[in-house]
Amino acid sequence: MNAPESPSAPAHFIRTRIARDLEDGLHTQVVTRFPPEPNGFLHIGHAKSIVLNFAMPTEFGGYTNLRFDDTNPAREEQRFIDSIKEDVAWLGYDWKNECYAPDYFETLYEYALHLIDHGLAYVDEQDADTIRAQRGTLTDAGVNSPFRDRPVAENRDLFQRMRAGGFADGAMVLRARIDMAAPNINLRDPVLYRIRREHHHRTGNDWCIYPSYDFAHGQSDAIEHITHSLCTLEFEDHRPLYDWLIEHLPVPSRPVQIEFSRLNIDFTVMSKRRLTRLVEEGHVSGWDDPRLPTIAGLRRRGFTPEAIRAFCTEIGVTKSESVIPFSELERHLREDLNVRAPRRMAVLRPLKLVLTNFPDAETEWLEAPNHPQNPDLGLRRVPMTREIFIERDDFMEQAPKKFFRLKPGGEVRLRNAFIIRCDEVIKNGDGEVIELRCSMDPETRSGQPGADRKVKGTIHWVSAEHAERAQVRLYDRLFGVPHPGGDRAVDFIEHLNDQSLEILADARLEPGLGEARPGQFFQFERMGYFVPDPDGRPGAPVFNRAVTLRDTWARLEKQLRG
Ligand code: ATP
Numbered sequence: 335m336n337a338p339e340s341p342s343a344p345a346h347f348i349r350t351r352i353a354r355d356l357e358d359g360l361h362t363q364v365v366t367r368f369p370p371e372p373n374g375f376l377h378i379g380h381a382k383s384i385v386l387n388f389a390m391p392t393e394f395g396g397y398t399n400l401r402f403d404d405t406n407p408a409r410e411e412q413r414f415i416d417s418i419k420e421d422v423a424w425l426g427y428d429w430k431n432e433c434y435a436p437d438y439f440e441t442l443y444e445y446a447l448h449l450i451d452h453g454l455a456y457v458d459e460q461d462a463d464t465i466r467a468q469r470g471t472l473t474d475a476g477v478n479s480p481f482r483d484r485p486v487a488e489n490r491d492l493f494q495r496m497r498a499g500g501f502a503d504g505a506m507v508l509r510a511r512i513d514m515a516a517p518n519i520n521l522r523d524p525v526l527y528r529i530r531r532e533h534h535h536r537t538g539n540d541w542c543i544y545p546s547y548d549f550a551h552g553q554s555d556a557i558e559h560i561t562h563s564l565c566t567l568e569f570e571d572h573r574p575l576y577d578w579l580i581e582h583l584p585v586p587s588r589p590v591q592i593e594f595s596r597l598n599i600d601f602t603v604m605s606k607r608r609l610t611r612l613v614e615e616g617h618v619s620g621w622d623d624p625r626l627p628t629i630a631g632l633r634r635r636g637f638t639p640e641a642i643r644a645f646c647t648e649i650g651v652t653k654s655e656s657v658i659p660f661s662e663l664e665r666h667l668r669e670d671l672n673v674r675a676p677r678r679m680a681v682l683r684p685l686k687l688v689l690t691n692f693p694d695a696e697t698e699w700l701e702a703p704n705h706p707q708n709p710d711l712g713l714r715r716v717p718m719t720r721e722i723f724i725e726r727d728d729f730m731e732q733a734p735k736k737f738f739r740l741k742p743g744g745e746v747r748l749r750n751a752f753i754i755r756c757d758e759v760i761k762n763g764d765g766e767v768i769e770l771r772c773s774m775d776p777e778t779r780s781g782q783p784g785a786d787r788k789v790k791g792t793i794h795w796v797s798a799e800h801a802e803r804a805q806v807r808l809y810d811r812l813f814g815v816p817h818p819g820g821d822r823a824v825d826f827i828e829h830l831n832d833q834s835l836e837i838l839a840d841a842r843l844e845p846g847l848g849e850a851r852p853g854q855f856f857q858f859e860r861m862g863y864f865v866p867d868p869d870g871r872p873g874a875p876v877f878n879r880a881v882t883l884r885d886t887w888a889r890l891e892k893q894l895r896g
C-alpha cells in the first residue's frame with residue numbers, strides 16, 4: 335500500500351494532463367517509474383520525484399516501478415541499490431516491479447540493429463572531439479560525418495563487431511541518423527552506443543558497448559509500459575529525441591515524457607557529485623550524517639516520512655525553478671511532531687540545584703501529562719528529589735529586567751512540580767556558578783491551595799539521582815551561505831559551516847529515555863524535538879535534535895533574501 339497523498343495537495347499541470355489522458359481513453363491506468371542511478375544515496379530532491387511518481391498512480395489507479403537506471407558501468411554499487419530501496423520503502427511507498435535498465439541491454443542492442451537496418455543509424459569512426467566539433471551551435475547547423483552514408487550491411491557488420499569486442503575503446507560509436515541541421519542539437523545524429531571496456535556491477539564483463547542515457551531511458555520506459563515518464567527540466571530538450579526513438583523503434587508501448595522543475599533548497603547541496611565529495615573527503619560522517627539532505631540523513635536527524643511527504647506535496651509541481659528555504663522543511667517536521675511527540679524533560683547543559691527544604695533521601699513521584707493537548711497520550715510519573723539539575727541558561731546572576739527565569743532572590747515554577755525561590759548562589763574558586771540553593775513552596779503543588787499561584791517563568795528540570803546521562807547532538811545548517819559555491823569562484827567546500835554540529839557530552843535525561851530506540855521521537859520540553867541516534871548504546875544513549883521548537887532561521891533567511 336502506498337502512502338496516501340495529503341488532502342491539501344494542490345492541483346498541478348501533471349495531474350491535469352494525466353486526468354485528461356485517462357478521460358481521452360489513451361490509457362486505462364497510470365504507470366510511472368522512479369529511475370535513480372545507483373551512484374549515491376537518495377536526497378530530498380529525489381523525494382519530490384518519488385512522491386509525484388507514486389502519488390499519481392495512487393490517485394488515478396495504476397502502479398509505479400522502481401528502476402535502477404544504471405547503464406553507466408562506472409561507480410554504481412550494490413550498497414546504493416540497497417539504500418535506495420530502504421529509503422523509498424521508508425517514505426511509505428511500495429513499487430510494483432524492481433527493474434534494472436541493464437536487463438534490457440539485449441533488447442536495446444536489437445533496437446539498435448533495427449535502426450541500422452532502416453538506415454536510421456550508422457557507425458562513425460571519428461573521435462569524440464571531431465564529432466563534438468561537427469555538431470554545430472545554436473546558430474550554425476552541424477556538419478555531416480563522412481561515415482554518415484555508409485551502407486546498411488557495413489554498419490551492421492561493424493556494430494556486431496563492436497559488440498564482439500573487435501575494436502578498441504573509443505575507436506568508433508553508433509549514431510542515430512536524424513538531421514545535422516536540426517534546430518535542436520540533441521537531434522543532430524546523437525551517439526547511441528560507445529565502446530567501453532569496463533566492468534558493470536550487474537552484467538559483469540558481458541558487454542563492451544554501452545548505450546547512451548538517451549537511447550536507454552525512453553526504451554526502458556516503453557518496455558515497462560510506462561504511460562507517463564516524469565522527469566526534471568534538464569531533459570526537456572531531449573524530448574524530441576525521446577519521441578523520435580519511440581516513433582522509429584518496434585517498442586511495445588508509447589510513453590510520453592513530461593518535465594517538471596527540480597527541487598532546490600538553500601544552505602545545502604543536492605547534486606550527487608557534491609554529496610559524494612562531502613562523504614568521501616570526510617566533511618561529514620557518512621551518507622546518513624544528520625546534516626545532509628539525504629533521506630538517510632534526514633531520517634537519522636529525526637525527520638518523519640509524514641513530514642517529508644507533506645513538504646513534497648505542498649511545494650507542488652511546476653515548470654519554474656525556485657529555491658525553497660530549508661526552514662520550510664523544518665516547519666513540516668515541527669507541525670508533524672507537535673501533534674505526535676510525547677513530552678519529556680531533559681537538561682542539556684546541567685546546573686545543580688539543591689532544594690533545601692525538600693526531605694533528604696526521599697523521592698516524590700509527580701504526575702506529568704505526556705502531551706498537553708492530547709490526553710490520549712496519558713500521564714507519566716517523574717521523580718522529584720532534593721538535588722535536581724536545571725538548564726544552565728535558565729539561571730542568570732545579573733539578570734536583566736525581562737529575564738523571567740531564575741535569578742538570585744527570584745521565583746520560578748518547576749515544570750510539573752512547584753514554585754521555588756533562589757536563596758543562595760554557590761561559586762567555585764574561578765567565580766563560576768556551580769550550585770544553586772533554593773527553597774520550594776509545597777503549597778504550589780498540583781492539588782494544593784497554591785497550585786494556581788502564578789510566576790512569570792516555568793523551567794524544566796530532572797532529578798539528579800534518577801537522571802540518565804546522555805550525549806546530545808545539536809545541528810545547524812551544513813553551510814554558512816544560502817547558495818554554497820554559488821558564484822563558482824569559490825569551491826562549495828569553503829562554505830561549510832564549522833559550527834554545524836555541537837556535541838553536549840553531559841546532558842541529563844528524564845528516566846526511561848535511555849531505553850528509547852531509533853524511530854521514536856520526543857519533545858524535550860522547551861528544547862526541541864529529539865530522537866535517539868543509532869550511535870547510542872545501552873547505558874550510553876545519544877540523542878539528536880531534529881528541530882528546535884521555534885523557527886530561529888525563517889527571520890534570518892528572509893533578511894538574506896531581502
Ligand atoms: P544528480 O544530478 O544529483 O546526480 P540525478 O538527477 O542524476 O541527480 P538520478 O538518480 O538520475 O539523479 O535521479 C533519479 C530521478 O530523480 C530522476 O528522475 C531525476 O529527475 C529525479 N531528481 C533528481 N534530483 C531531483 C531534484 N532535485 N528534484 C526533483 N527531482 C529530482
Ligand code: MG
Nearest residue numbers: 369370371403
Ligand atoms: Mg542522473
